[in-house]
Amino acid sequence: MSEFAALRSHATRLAGSPVSRLLQDDPGRASRLALRVGPLYANFARQGFDASALDALFVLAEDAGFASAMRRLLDGETVNATEGRAALHTALRGATSDAPFARECVAQAAAARTRMAEMIGHLAASDVTDIVSVGIGGSDLGPRLVADALALPGARFRVHFLSNVDGNAARRTLAGLDPAKTAAILISKTFGTQETLLNGGIVRDWLGDAAALDGGRVYAVSANVERAAAFGIAPERILPMWDWVGGRYSLWSAVGFPIALAIGMDRFEELLAGAAELDAHAAGAAPRENLVFLHALTALWNRNALGLATQAVLPYDERLKLLPNYLQQLVMESLGKSARLDGAPLHEDTVPVWWGGPGTDTQHSFFQALHQGTQVVPADFIGVVRSDDGYAQNHRALLANLLAQTQALANGQASDDPHRAYAGNRPSTLILLDALTPHALGALIALYEHSVYLQSVAWGINAFDQFGVELGKQVANTLLPALEGKARADDPVTQALLDEIATRG
Numbered sequence: 001m002s003e004f005a006a007l008r009s010h011a012t013r014l015a016g017s018p019v020s021r022l023l024q025d026d027p028g029r030a031s032r033l034a035l036r037v038g039p040l041y042a043n044f045a046r047q048g049f050d051a052s053a054l055d056a057l058f059v060l061a062e063d064a065g066f067a068s069a070m071r072r073l074l075d076g077e078t079v080n081a082t083e084g085r086a087a088l089h090t091a092l093r094g095a096t097s098d099a100p101f102a103r104e105c106v107a108q109a110a111a112a113r114t115r116m117a118e119m120i121g122h123l124a125a126s127d128v129t130d131i132v133s134v135g136i137g138g139s140d141l142g143p144r145l146v147a148d149a150l151a152l153p154g155a156r157f158r159v160h161f162l163s164n165v166d167g168n169a170a171r172r173t174l175a176g177l178d179p180a181k182t183a184a185i186l187i188s189k190t191f192g193t194q195e196t197l198l199n200g201g202i203v204r205d206w207l208g209d210a211a212a213l214d215g216g217r218v219y220a221v222s223a224n225v226e227r228a229a230a231f232g233i234a235p236e237r238i239l240p241m242w243d244w245v246g247g248r249y250s251l252w253s254a255v256g257f258p259i260a261l262a263i264g265m266d267r268f269e270e271l272l273a274g275a276a277e278l279d280a281h282a283a284g285a286a287p288r289e290n291l292v293f294l295h296a297l298t299a300l301w302n303r304n305a306l307g308l309a310t311q312a313v314l315p316y317d318e319r320l321k322l323l324p325n326y327l328q329q330l331v332m333e334s335l336g337k338s339a340r341l342d343g344a345p346l347h348e349d350t351v352p353v354w355w356g357g358p359g360t361d362t363q364h365s366f367f368q369a370l371h372q373g374t375q376v377v378p379a380d381f382i383g384v385v386r387s388d389d390g391y392a393q394n395h396r397a398l399l400a401n402l403l404a405q406t407q408a409l410a411n412g413q414a415s416d417d418p419h420r421a422y423a424g425n426r427p428s429t430l431i432l433l434d435a436l437t438p439h440a441l442g443a444l445i446a447l448y449e450h451s452v453y454l455q456s457v458a459w460g461i462n463a464f465d466q467f468g469v470e471l472g473k474q475v476a477n478t479l480l481p482a483l484e485g486k487a488r489a490d491d492p493v494t495q496a497l498l499d500e501i502a503t504r505g
């Protein structure tokens, strides 16, 4: 029997044992299924596995080679086999390997940070007050999340993010900004992304003569210096990216330039240190004490043993409201695959659909479905123990709601009235940050990065390519002439739609 089949037989055995019963039968469960790593605490006691199912999960971890896979990642081996590359985002935040290539990458990352700090100093000495960061996907979501989560009132720079090719995004972003006090950063690993080039052009034109102030107010972060230079950005204002870092794993690199501008270089370094703490833990902790292993195994349990098709992420902190958006790319672009590394088809389901939003708002939108819908949705609840917002009563209410929801989802409540009955047994993991510091956020994001990687290892897929997004881009390019009326679409439905647009346009 395969490890996955073994998991399913445990799920069948446990079908009549809801989480509330597992907790009754095993009073030590609430504390035994909890782990702490630095600023993170995670409790898995409300997930549906018992001790022997957990044993089976750790057999899977052993057979899939979780520990050696972590080592291969950190040592810079070619874990992105379909593109023949390493995925050394860990080298951006600390020296966790003695492998020569990994050490060389650590040095390159440090040199880029030094240049970035110099640029920040230069901007700080200017009269620039606002920064427009132009990028999309991995060149946007991470910086946007972290800047939004950690920027403090009264920061030296206001940082704005522009991603969508919809011109309304540019119009809204630039409204109210003064070109004489604004600098722009174009972030694109390839410097070939349609959205970023179009929006970058809009911002450059909007800056007008101001673009040349202070020796140049348009910066780039890219692995393609030639294309960035052809766009008109001087090489001394181009920070590097490398093919050994995937876009969605790149916020720790110079892609984090807007983060460092928003929160300061010192706090950016703290963010990296938090991630490095998780890197060391993931690579060094024993399997049973390894938070990353347990998080990944829980995801595999819910997906492959229980067959649950979606996963919610519910941050109970307004500052983390963009975390679900960020995780959607990290998880679904990494794990949305149907072919194994060797090209063979997969016989297990891979990524569930990730979705979510911040509590308590979402309690008043989609939580009804979590409590009484016919689909069981496992959830990661994320809370912050200490808050410095100055509203202690609100914070207690926030935490009370967080704890109440996880409890109600797990335990349910019987009623003779089916409309008022709660089935319970809805799995969740509760992750608590001591406080929302750069260090803790770095650790949290690294936890998800490594959990995603280990899930890919269990499924035998590549977490670091994204060929699935290419076809749509190619088709869109072929349709540009059709939208100008200069060509016809090959596809009859698309042509009918083009005709409709032409009639109404």
Ligand SMILES: O=P(O)(O)OC[C@H]1O[C@](O)(CO)[C@@H](O)[C@@H]1O
Binding pocket: 136, 137, 138, 139, 187, 188, 189, 190, 191, 192, 193, 196, 247, 248, 333, 466, 469
């Ligand atoms: O940084 P680039 O090259 O502009 O790419 C942006 C994003 O586009 C994608 O290729 C597809 O969404 C992502 O993987 C990437 O993060």
